[in-house]
Amino acid sequence: MDLLARATAVVGGVMVALRKSSAPRTAAFGSAPEIPAARDQGALMTLKMPVAHGWRDGRLPVAAPGLAVNAFVRDLDHPRWVEVLPNGDVLVAEALQEPSSAPEGIIDRARHATMRRAGAIGRSANRITLCRDPNGDGVAEDCRPFLENQRQPFGMALVGDTFYVGNTDGIVAFDYQPDGITGAGQRIVDFKPGGHWTRSLLASPDGRRLYCGVGSQSNIGEDGMEAEEGRAAIWEVDLATGAARIFAGGLRNPVGLAWEPGSGSLWTVVNERDGLGDETPPDYLTSVRDGGFYGWPYSYWGGTVDDRVPQDPALVAQAIAPDYALGGHTASLGLCWMPAGTLPGFPEGMVIGQHGSWNRSTLSGYKLIFVPFADGRPSGPARDILTGFLSEDEKLAYGRPVGVTIGPGGRSLLMADDVGNVVWRVTGA
Template sequence: MKKHLVILPAVAVLVAAGGGCAFFRDEATVPIEQTYGPNPTLAKPRPEWIPNINVAKATPWPEGTLPTAAQGYAVNEFAGGLDHPRWLHVLPNGDVLVAESNAPPKPDEGFSLRGYFMNLFQSQAGARTESANRISLLRDQDGDGVAETRTAFLTGLNSPFGMTLLGGTLYVANADAVVAFPYQGGATEIAAPAEKIVDLPAGRNHHWTKDVIASRDGTKLYATVGSNSNVGENGMDEEKGRAAVHEIDLATRQMRLFASGLRNPNGLSWQPDSGALWVVVNERDEIGSDLVPDYMTSVQDGGFYGWPYSWYGQHVDVRVKPQKPDLVARAIKPDYALGPHTASLGLTFNTGDLFGAKMKNGAFVGQHGSWNRAPRSGYKVIFVPFANGKPSGPPEDILTGFLSPDDKALGRPVGVAIARDGALLVADDVGNRIWRVTPTR
């Protein structure tokens, strides 16, 4: 350990001086396109004694600059001047709710090597600012694709993320609880106090973002909770109720484990054809630039998806001890890989008609972008076609250009949502904007 500590000041100097500096680099050996799909190429693990840091420093968008829309699409700024916009929810009248949020304060956990480098990454990535703890309402009154008004819809929250409207009640997933507020159509703010529905596992908040969605029959909520570690290194007692999707019965306010072994699940969405619940998941780190692919998958009641004992099905993670062979034996292979370290966070199915029949009911995915892969991965929004409720082809880049020519992070896409007119909305939490994508063909 002393040897590692000696180099830390030098590492800090490298990061502070560089912006976008890379060191301790483990280069990918598998072409990135082979790491997507139902049967990705899986390299051999290459354990790292220190995280494979390759940070893209957060840098503001130059005036007049936009992300790059793929051929056949156009992009415009729907709203700007936001404070870390993370997640989106479109209300029935077309108003757009945006959660402006950042991580809650962390307790003093003492020194750890991984924690040291994670703090360096977060500082470079622009993720160390105080949370606005706000949900804002954006309104495009004249339908020109630009929000004319922005109001503070809800304030005083605790690192809010997911939102779902059910009848006259808006549910919000804070970092530590699901809370509810009365909602009336057309309202531009809510002054009523929060009503707590259930507590959610919090504590260290290694993964603090939590999503929530209502069941189609309106009787239940589903909420995501990410793990408190990379692979359980803080002890599995710290992981109770985490790395999971929970089901919440609204009549009794009882919560039960719905699916587990999902390291950092986000982006809950109902697949329109099958009716199945889908989620995107950030997988584990520190076994190389080629592993492990993030993924999206349908979520089975009672399903176990491997974390921390195995990855991408039943590939055992030898770092985790003691192992649990009985759990590994029933670990479910995910439906569709989304590339290693892409930090895929946003998921929404294209239920609108604007993008045409070929893209109907397919998935848009917001990939926040890697901090520990060489070369960098993610930093884009992709589309995955679906047929009969299942992914049916390779991904298509929809929105790129979030990395500058000199390798700075101008933006990092997170939440994606379908506007009332069918356009795609993208929350850019580093660029502090909401982008709007439409087809031109």
């Protein structure tokens, strides 16, 4: 399997070299991005994935000037999401994409082999770990299993005395127990598993509703739209009645969710489609309207039609353009609102964990970034918070950022790194 992955890398390297010469030099970033015209890559999409390496010999991510970074907890098993509870306990969801079936054909086997080398597919730990820092030194001294035997757990939310988990096949409610949960819990919503498998959760400020991001099964609906029913959407659950509905659709893979406190609006980061070029279309950060439709799979960035897809002109006419482009294929997953004063020198805005690209000739993402806000909207260029997750030659990934949240005490960030198997803590220097 490793030989197959190496062979795939050679073939992929040829495609990368051919496409790199014509790749755009400017990233599609910001409120008015320059998005290059689509260039259909066909069956041989650009494939460039660094080998999972991890952090060795004292290497750390590179913090922006004025900031410092340390490992809050190490030796996890693909940490993906972090939830800080009101009592200061830190919960970490450990999960990994699992093969949906035995690979069929040489291309499918090669893809699986490459993903394994990149640390992107394999056995999932399927647990949530509890980490405590009783002496407040920024390093967790007490870590223990909190909830086990889940199905690719991701999002978490504590509302009153009920703890909710976003598994790939649905949302499960448990009676909260501070030192660890046992029992099967109660399934309150079912989702189709697999595909884009993550299920982020966010409670409404009043605790009456729960929002969940559910990604598409496929890239552009190539398995048929029946397979996509209930997917590529953000769901809303009424916790009193159990009623669930699609809040907004046409979002290929909405992952992180956050509230902008001034306007009270819901925001998300979305991973856009592959196979059209290094910067086409960009992933994005956007506010989410109740009942809104954001284009997938028929169009992107509003009404730009994807002519690989059988069209629905009425839906394209409704498509809402996103608020802020985050660069092509950055795999922006993590999202949290950061109040001014959390980190020195940073105003209020959104923090975004960019897991990193594979479908482009020059890798993108692989960093933790900040988008400043003013009057409830993005207000300037993005700034780096953490970098250094890639080797200079782009062959090795020391880590890959995923979920991010405000740390206990409100003066730090915690970020899950699922290749480095670390939760990093960012503070003022």
